[in-house]
Amino acid sequence: DLISSTFSESFAKLVILAITFLSVIVMMFSLSLPLSFLVIIAGPFVFLLINFITKRTKVLFSQQQVTLGKLSGQMEESISGYSVIKAYCQEQNMINSFKENNDKLQELGIKANIWTGILMPAINVMQNIDFIFIVIVGSLLADKGIITIGLISSFVLYARQFMRPLNELASIYNTLQSALAGAERVFEIMDNKEENVSEGIIKETSIKGDIEFKEVCFAYVKDKPVIKNFSIKINHGIKVALVGETGCGKTTLINLLTRMYDVTSGQILLDGLDIKEYNLKQLRSYFGVVLQDSEIFNDTVYANLCYGLDSINKARCKEVCQSVGADAFILRLPQGYESVLTNDGMLSEGERQLLTIARSIMVNAPMIILDEATSNVDTRTEKNIKSAIDNMTRGRTSFFIAHRLSTIKDSDLIIHMEHGEILEVGTHEELLKLNNGYAKMYRLQVGD
Template sequence: MKEKKRVTHAKGTLRAIARLLRSHRLVLTIALLVSFAGVVVNTVAPLLLGYATDLIVAGVAGQATPAGLTKAEALDQLRAEGRTTLASVYSTVDFLPGHGIDFAAVASVLVTVVALYAGGSAANFAQERIAANVVQAVARDVRRRVEEKLAKLPLGYFDGQPRGELLGRVTNDVDNMQQVLQQTLSQLVTAVLYATGLTAVMFVISPPLAALLLVSLPVCAVIAAKLSGRARPRFAEQWAATGALATHVEDMYSGHTLVRVFGRQTLSEAEFDKHNKTTYESGRAASFLSATVEPALIFVSNLNYVAVAVVGVLRVSTGALSIGEVQAFLQYANQFSNQAGQIGSVVGRFQSGLASAERVFDFLDADEQSADPAHPVTPGNVAGQVEFQDVGFRYTPDRPLIEGFSLSVRPGTTVAIVGPTGAGKTTLGNLLMRFYEPDSGRILLDGTDIATMSREDLRSRTGLVLQDTWLFEGTVAENIAYGRPGVTREKIVAAAKAMRVDHFVRTLPHGYDTVLDEAAGISAGEKQLITVARAFLASPAVLILDEATSSVDTRSELLVQKAMAELRRGRTSFVIAHRLSTIRDADLILVMDQGRIVEQGTHDELLAVDGAYAHLYTSQFVSTLRL
């Protein structure tokens, strides 16, 4: 049953590849015509070589028979002398007794053959060039679709995918798909055309020999189907293992300091060896199975070729075929065997590309986030009034996280959200940004249901500062201006000054034009200040600060807190924090547990209640004193 599903998946992948090629059908048609011309030229050439051989045989026969006789008389004389076989061979050519080889005619034929082979090579070159252009265009289209897909996928998809696996699908698998198509597309078309043309010509020369040669085709088809069918899942395992290996390497590289600090090098190497062994074993099995297709087909074809050669010689001896015809037929038979092997090789190699294509199209077929409304609502100036109305949400259907959550936040209010891990704090920010959609209830921004707004419009009015400081390898100015492309340098500097970034930026080698890479020497606190300046320059109406100071040192935390205090001024802010000392001045503190608000109030009010917040605060305060 599993095998049937896999085959169906393969057929669907082939149809998807065909749809990609369909947009280039005009160019592919030209390539097909050029390839057909090359096949015709290269198919005619052996016939002419066979004709040249017959001219030589006719000259030899003419020299061996007395002048003045007709062809029939010369053949009767040979039979009367007991040389029946020779008479049968000479009967297949048109000779004139007493006349030798017509070297001018032979030379003319050979020149024509050389010209035909030159034309065939030119056609093959043109066809390969066109096919290469088409494959590159297809790869470009796939990469564009991958990029567009990344923008349409919900956050949950990325949360559920290992980074190396995802990167493997959008890089390695796309590249492998391109390379395999490059290697196999033109070869497969040419091989099929050649096989078809050769079959037609061989039936014209000798239907019995052609039928004998085709006896091996069903055997070759079964061998190719069995071996390639077993190779494809192995290639899929290989690319999946490659993704797992990439994930492990990336984790070990990004966390190499911790790996060394905790002495986990040996375990890390053992894990690497495990992934590497899996990749090796699946790759070895896949390569072996795909590589055996061509030699297996060539072996069967060569056995058939021997049978054809023997029967062909016997037919020459009986006068049914000329030596030139048998020579041409054997050339065709040899080419046919080569084309059969070529098709087998292409089919074997194609399995790797097909496995990668399956993984790429699985990614492209992944469920996308819900579409924006056809006519989205665009609020005017947003003051920052946020309302959660009976919101319910769950990451998995059987595990509710947030149920019946309601909250109304006035514009300009700072709301701190605290609670144990898994309480749903970050989820509220994700729902407000529409990274996830609520299962029930509504979220309003200045009275407008955010589900009726476009995501781009909503997020342009919402700022987000995370615990992980994401900076790309660009200049400081480019990183600050990431949310406001085209903004002037003056506004970038003004934002940097407001967020206490300007001072340390000016100490960098190239100031705002310093490229942020490993050599820049930027501390974690300074990186976080740059992200705060980025949010400040974007000037959002609503701000979400998710553990924005938890990964910096105490001194940097004070600087970041001062910058964020300035950033929050006049904006509705949601501060998610574990360090309760950082949210004492919040206008409202929500204590969440299992997706519900269990306490709310100001810092002093919650301490006076002596409930969950007070216990959390006291435990942190005591822990700090002990340290």
């Protein structure tokens, strides 16, 4: 809002000031060249003064925006995480931290306003000095009969009109500095390359689901690789489980597969073709995805279940929800399947996750990705939806990310990852026989 209002108001003012400025210059030069040069010579000094002060206010306004961002983020965290703050008795620490950031913001605001406040009086002083010189030089010229006393009076008024746009410009410039300090953070986002969902030469085609990772490397930050020389071939129609400690690169690998990010080096092949050759929108339509975070939209249950589909099939929605055990809690909602869902605790995390699983089944995609799909449901509910997931993944290339190893024992291929690399690969029984990292993790979980 600050950026929008500042630019819209400032633009209109600048047009008026430019017309006034040019008109005054034309009138002055038509009356007296010596006095005109005397008026104009003050301009560069005013610009030097503006530049001197705005260099300092720019830094202060920028720091002010950063501190304001921290303060806003802290307020949001305090409200969204108030139960955790109370549970750990951190109320006073949060108050102290807020006060520290707020005091810093206040200090920066005072300094910025001091420098901004100096600008206008300083310009006025320079303007009055210029008036004195106009009167002195004008008096000398009048004494010699070159100009009249009335012309001196006119030039003082013209000088005031000449300075007024400069005063206004200084005020606008300060306001722009404040707005641009906030805009810098917006520009950082806008400067990012826009994702082109239409790129790729392969658009409409049926796929089998053969996937191959060929020496794939990826880093979020340069020289800090998250995935390192990852190579494996996955045949279509099998269940693949990715396991490993938190932060080993499992979710990152899935993001590379769906091109949320592009590989730093290497290739990911789908049915023998680099995934970059596929139309991005088409590529992502090949995957039914259930992520760790159960995202629910502010719309009806029907609309959430059919998200991404061209039409709503109510009968199919109910059938799928019954298969995953979501039908019972949906019917308890005020308007059942027509209820508009909100993010204010209307559904528990487990219920939200059941809806996202049902949504992925509705898509009927040829490949499935389940990232901790049952992490927020109880054991009984997990058992109920396992058969639905088995039906959904039958005959489709499926990727499971799980920390509960008991949920992926029947996978056709288990890839144990560590620090972005493949540590061991095999079925559940094969990895237990190897008695390496996977076997130790499994025994630790089952208490053997």
